[in-house]
Amino acid sequence: MKQLTLEDYSIIQPYLKKANYEGYNSNFVTMMMWNHEYHIQYEIHDHFLVMLHHYKNIYFWAMPFTTPEYYQEAMDFMIQYSHDHQFPFMIDCAVEDFVKEIQRNDSQKKFLFERTPYNDDYIYDKKMHQTLSGKKMQKRRNHYNAFLKEHPNYEYRDLDITNDFDTILSCLNRWEGEKEYLSESMTSEVRGIMSLLSSKHLLDFEIGGIFIDNQMEAFIIASRLNHSTIQIHVEKANKKIRGLYPAILKELLEHHFQDEKWINREEDMGLENLRRSKQSLHPVKMIHKYRIYENHTVIKKANESEKNQIKSLWKDCFKDETDESTDFYFSYMYNSHNTYVLKNNDQILSVLQIVPMTIIQKQQEQECYFILGVCTNQNFRQQGLMKQLMQYILKQYHHKKIYLQAYHPEIYRPFGFFASHYHQVIEVNKDTLNDTEKFELSDDFSLLSQYYDLFTKNFDEYRLRSENYWNLFKKRCQSFEDQVLIFKEKGYLVYHEDEISIYVHELIYLNSQAFNQMLAYFKNTSKKLIVECDINVNIDGKKDLVITMMSNQLSEDQFDLKKYINEVY
Numbered sequence: 010m011k012q013l014t015l016e017d018y019s020i021i022q023p024y025l026k027k028a029n030y031e032g033y034n035s036n037f038v039t040m041m042m043w044n045h046e047y048h049i050q051y052e053i054h055d056h057f058l059v060m061l062h063h064y065k066n067i068y069f070w071a072m073p074f075t076t077p078e079y080y081q082e083a084m085d086f087m088i089q090y091s092h093d094h095q096f097p098f099m100i101d102c103a104v105e106d107f108v109k110e111i112q113r114n115d116s117q118k119k120f121l122f123e124r125t126p127y128n129d130d131y132i133y134d135k136k137m138h139q140t141l142s143g144k145k146m147q148k149r150r151n152h153y154n155a156f157l158k159e160h161p162n163y164e165y166r167d168l169d170i171t172n173d174f175d176t177i178l179s180c181l182n183r184w185e186g187e188k189e190y191l192s193e194s195m196t197s198e199v200r201g202i203m204s205l206l207s208s209k210h211l212l213d214f215e216i217g218g219i220f221i222d223n224q225m226e227a228f229i230i231a232s233r234l235n236h237s238t239i240q241i242h243v244e245k246a247n248k249k250i251r252g253l254y255p256a257i258l259k260e261l262l263e264h265h266f267q268d269e270k271w272i273n274r275e276e277d278m279g280l281e282n283l284r285r286s287k288q289s290l291h292p293v294k295m296i297h298k299y300r301i302y303e304n305h306t307v308i309k310k311a312n313e314s315e316k317n318q319i320k321s322l323w324k325d326c327f328k329d330e331t332d333e334s335t336d337f338y339f340s341y342m343y344n345s346h347n348t349y350v351l352k353n354n355d356q357i358l359s360v361l362q363i364v365p366m367t368i369i370q371k372q373q374e375q376e377c378y379f380i381l382g383v384c385t386n387q388n389f390r391q392q393g394l395m396k397q398l399m400q401y402i403l404k405q406y407h408h409k410k411i412y413l414q415a416y417h418p419e420i421y422r423p424f425g426f427f428a429s430h431y432h433q434v435i436e437v438n439k440d441t442l443n444d445t446e447k448f449e450l451s452d453d454f455s456l457l458s459q460y461y462d463l464f465t466k467n468f469d470e471y472r473l474r475s476e477n478y479w480n481l482f483k484k485r486c487q488s489f490e491d492q493v494l495i496f497k498e499k500g501y502l503v504y505h506e507d508e509i510s511i512y513v514h515e516l517i518y519l520n521s522q523a524f525n526q527m528l529a530y531f532k533n534t535s536k537k538l539i540v541e542c543d544i545n546v547n548i549d550g551k552k553d554l555v556i557t558m559m560s561n562q563l564s565e566d567q568f569d570l571k572k573y574i575n576e577v578y
Contacts, residue, residue: 341485
């Protein structure tokens, strides 16, 4: 491998054009600006050029610079080189078209692909930002007009490296020096800017500045990319001057890049403030980026040291979970012995938990299993990882009866699961509820298990709730911000309330009149009353039938009034 230098421009540029990738990472100017940090090396073969980056003891490849028919040849070389030099193979900042081509030919699933949205490029309409016309540009236009009013005699001019180098350096020191904290990335950017300026005589980019009263207050550096696109490498301005940022970009676009249509403003690096700023400029599209790894996935039981990584994945995947509900689960319910993980190079990508559950069927206890918490890292989805993990579990437990909660039944039918339990969800017509009958509320939580046992005697296939289940019930409700109402000699209900509705997600009643009497408690509320309950309940209102449980020991969906399971954990 040869170290990339400025003098390699004429050698490298034909390969960059041949590859014709979207994305600013494939720009030689960008490479030179950041070469001090990424220590880029390259090697040329008959059909391709490859580049290897070295950043903080991590090696990674750029996409191979070639045409699609040689992608595989180039990647074979890159993989072998990685193995020979004992570092993990990884391509970073791969664009979507390249990824799709690799996936199309990856029938043996040799690769894994990770979406890296923090690396996505923001693409804007050049004309919109040059003219500042249209409703979307109104706020930016107002800032620009305020700048013109305040500074009518400003001057924009192209900068000459020989004459303006010291001026630019002085401005950078002044603007960056005003910050209380200069980050490592900002320090590196300043170094990259000075490297570019020193290379202007050999590189193709434009640099311009705005002067107010003969003092430079803004400058901008940009170059051409493929696909009729301009890349903004640097945009620096005195933030105390309103409208200076739209002014410097507008001037650059009016003086240069007459044939280009788009502007690439690079990524947001996962920084929320930067993301909001770039979104506010109204991108017309994003260039999606990925990392590519070798697929070395393995499935095994989790160990206790992986608990925090699993907990983090759980929280990322289940957006309705709160910190409190997640903490409850992993404090009281989680068991690594019941947890299986799919990993690649020590990174957990998918998790499945399968826990014992006792079912009463035909008045007999039956030991079954309940699959819960199936989750896959959202940046690795659509690659069959959950399928791979699910197939492994079903093979391991092939003699066991397994249930799972059916939020999306269509996902699980190909695995041999069919609907075993149904609920109805009713938006109750509160006008039909009778609130004249007297009832007595209780705070005796010991009644819950008694009422549940009496209720389930009317069913055939239901869960046996253990003493430990009831010991944790109150804490579980608190973690989910659920309320429990216990009605003496009638039953109980568990509900969640927000600004719009009251959602009753467990309705346990002792007779056919009791559920109406209990729900009448909410008759006078102005909120919607929504009840999820067994399919025997007859309440006036808008009704939907939902599948709540599926089982692997059915040959078809079974709609049975005598079945009841209502479980989250």
